[in-house]
Amino acid sequence: MHEVSTQSVVAALATAIYELSKQEVPEGPAAYDDDVQRVYNHVVLRTLIADGYETPGSVPGMLDMMAGQPLCKLLPGDLGDDEDAVLLSDARRPTQECMERIVNTNRDVMGEKFENAIMKRVFQACQAAESPESYVAFRRLLISEPTLTKKEMTAWFTEIDLQPVAEILEACYTTAPASLCRDGRYAQCDGCGCLLRPAERDEWQCDLDRCRGSRTRVRRYLDADTPGGVHHLEFPLRVFVTGPGIFEVGLERKLRKRGLKVLMWPAYDAYDLLITFPDGTRWAIDVKDYAHPGILGARFPGFRSNPPADKKFLVVPDYRNKKRYRLRFGNARKNAGKSSMALTFEKELLQEVDKKHVPGPANGQIRKEGPDA
Numbered sequence: 001m002h003e004v005s006t007q008s009v010v011a012a013l014a015t016a017i018y019e020l021s022k023q024e025v026p027e028g029p030a031a032y033d034d035d036v037q038r039v040y041n042h043v044v045l046r047t048l049i050a051d052g053y054e055t056p057g058s059v060p061g062m063l064d065m066m067a068g069q070p071l072c073k074l075l076p077g078d079l080g081d082d083e084d085a086v087l088l089s090d091a092r093r094p095t096q097e098c099m100e101r102i103v104n105t106n107r108d109v110m111g112e113k114f115e116n117a118i119m120k121r122v123f124q125a126c127q128a129a130e131s132p133e134s135y136v137a138f139r140r141l142l143i144s145e146p147t148l149t150k151k152e153m154t155a156w157f158t159e160i161d162l163q164p165v166a167e168i169l170e171a172c173y174t175t176a177p178a179s180l181c182r183d184g185r186y187a188q189c190d191g192c193g194c195l196l197r198p199a200e201r202d203e204w205q206c207d208l209d210r211c212r213g214s215r216t217r218v219r220r221y222l223d224a225d226t227p228g229g230v231h232h233l234e235f236p237l238r239v240f241v242t243g244p245g246i247f248e249v250g251l252e253r254k255l256r257k258r259g260l261k262v263l264m265w266p267a268y269d270a271y272d273l274l275i276t277f278p279d280g281t282r283w284a285i286d287v288k289d290y291a292h293p294g295i296l297g298a299r300f301p302g303f304r305s306n307p308p309a310d311k312k313f314l315v316v317p318d319y320r321n322k323k324r325y326r327l328r329f330g331n332a333r334k335n336a337g338k339s340s341m342a343l344t345f346e347k348e349l350l351q352e353v354d355k356k357h358v359p360g361p362a363n364g365q366i367r368k369e370g371p372d373a
């Protein structure tokens with residue numbers, strides 16, 4: 001047991017939290033699967049042999065200790081960059097950082113693997129239909145409409161561009177759970193369009209990192225008895241497609257406002273944005289919105305060479321620019337034996353753009369869509 005690396009314990013904890021979060025009914029005693037029990041036992045042992053740590057008395061007790069707290073409060077030992085990681089939110093939901101952790105394991109659990117599997121199917125379906133427009137329409141729908149009523153689903157899924165992926169879309173949306181409902185209605189987040197979670201004192205809370213820093217506002221309420229029900233995207237798609245996607249289309253809008261041509265997810269997602277300046281210069285942009293810079297650094301595979309671009313940028317939203325994000329990203333790349341790579345925050349990218357190109361009036365291409373207008 002002492003041989004188990006801290007990293008694998010953190011990954012196992014993240015997986016356990018995610019597995020437990022999928023269970024709607026509160027757990028009875030001893031009804032946990034082996035992996036959850038194993039990681040709990042491990043935490044108990046670690047805390048017993050260390051000074052100054054509380055030992056959880058049960059799995060729910062362990063979750064109580066973790067909610068909204070950094071890992072260093074729970075786990076003894078050198079946690080390195082993981083000491084500040086919060087895997088479970090105050091609302092008892094897996095955080096984005098938790099989801100990123102899961103995909104770092106080799107287990108075939110959901111998380112980004114689910115997202116990758118879905119995206120692969122979409123890619124194949126759109127290629128078979130020779131319709132790159134369908135790929136873009138699919139991405140835009142997941143970003144702008146993470147919550148839909150049955151009637152809205154039917155209307156969207158029969159849109160001509162979405163026809164090749166209609167069947168896959170059915171698998172992306174799931175019936176909203178009763179745990180998100182309060183007084184017979186669901187509430188949709190104004191910041192991201194996802195369903196909010198009932199919180200204390202009649203308040204609502206969003207699961208996405210991007211919304212957590214600001215005051216929660218409700219875009220609309222949906223009655224639980226809406227005919228056909230209320231549906232929302234599977235959690236990994238909300239975390240890995242909707243969240244960063246809102247940032248991607250927000251960036252698209254800012255660049256179009258400057259009079260630049262922007263192509264989204266060119267060549268079936270070779271990267272996220274391809275900007276063309278009036279002089280013909282092309283910049284490729286990949287957007288990543290990872291809570292954990294180390295995981296991003298270790299995982300980012302580099303840019304695809306096609307479509308070709310004169311410059312390539314890995315862009316991260318400004319709100320992530322804290323806790324030595326860039327340094328930790330660079331260190332992780334080095335430790336993983338990956339080529340060094342510059343990381344650019346959005347503000348810096350826009351400064352680079354403005355240095356090269358005097359912002360012009362909108363060129364009429366601004367699309368009114370997405371919740372981040």
Ligand SMILES: [Zn+2]
Binds near residue numbers: 189191193208211
């Ligand atoms: Zn939100």
